[in-house]
Amino acid sequence: MDLEILPLFCVGPLRIGSDAQAVYAALGVCEHREDRTSGVLTDFWLGGRFQVHYAGEPRVVALIEISLDPRVVPRLYGMPLFARKVSNLMRQIASYASVRFEIRSAGKQCVCPSLELALQRTDADDDYFSAVAVGRLGFFSLCQAPGAWQR
Numbered sequence: 785m786d787l788e789i790l791p792l793f794c795v796g797p798l799r800i801g802s803d804a805q806a807v808y809a810a811l812g813v814c815e816h817r818e819d820r821t822s823g824v825l826t827d828f829w830l831g832g833r834f835q836v837h838y839a840g841e842p843r844v845v846a847l848i849e850i851s852l853d854p855r856v857v858p859r860l861y862g863m864p865l866f867a868r869k870v871s872n873l874m875r876q877i878a879s880y881a882s883v884r885f886e887i888r889s890a891g892k893q894c895v896c897p898s899l900e901l902a903l904q905r906t907d908a909d910d911d912y913f914s915a916v917a918v919g920r921l922g923f924f925s926l927c928q929a930p931g932a933w934q935r
Contacts, residue, residue: 787850789860789918791899795848798836800920802845807836830855847923852914860916865903869911870894873903897925 787796794800797810807827808814811834814827824846825838833853839846850858858865861880863873874885874894885894891908895901900923904915 785855786857786859788862789858789865789901789916791860791896791901791918792921795850795858795918798845798848800845800848800918803842804836804838807845811836845920847917847919849915849917858916860901865916866913870903870905870913873913895924900924 785796787798789795792800798807804825804827811829814829814836815831816828818826818828820826823839825843827836827838828834830853833851834856835847835849836845837847837849838844850856852866857867860877863876865873868876877896878884881899883896883898885896887893888895889904892905894903894913900919900921902917902919902924903913904917905913
């Protein structure tokens with residue numbers, strides 16, 4: 785499944801700010817659900833490699849996470865995020881969208897606050913990213929704790 789990311793708006797058919805019923809209409813019922821004491825509700829698909837986090841009242845999509853899985857190809861500006869080398873991908877995204885990245889979590893995480901987007905690799909020396917998170921307005925740009933999102 786190819787999923788084009790439109791930052792601040794959607795990941796494929798999943799819209800930031802939509803409710804769980806809209807997500808289920810697009811993906812089917814989740815495999816697992818966790819209701820955390822923090823008030824965040826999380827639905828899991830693909831053995832946890834695809835997660836949708838809901839927050840607020842009413843609860844709406846606040847963050848969508850995708851980890852490396854051959855069944856899912858997340859794309860940004862048409863570029864497959866897990867199939868391009870980190871340095872090339874970041875340079876292409878930055879030049880295409882005129883954005884900057886912040887390196888967090890000892891080099892494992894590259895966050896673009898203006899796009900509310902984070903890319904992560906397992907180790908700072910890995911050549912390829914293995915996870916992406918797309919958040920609602922303020923999720924990464926207003927985050928005061930570096931590395932607050934980590935897979």
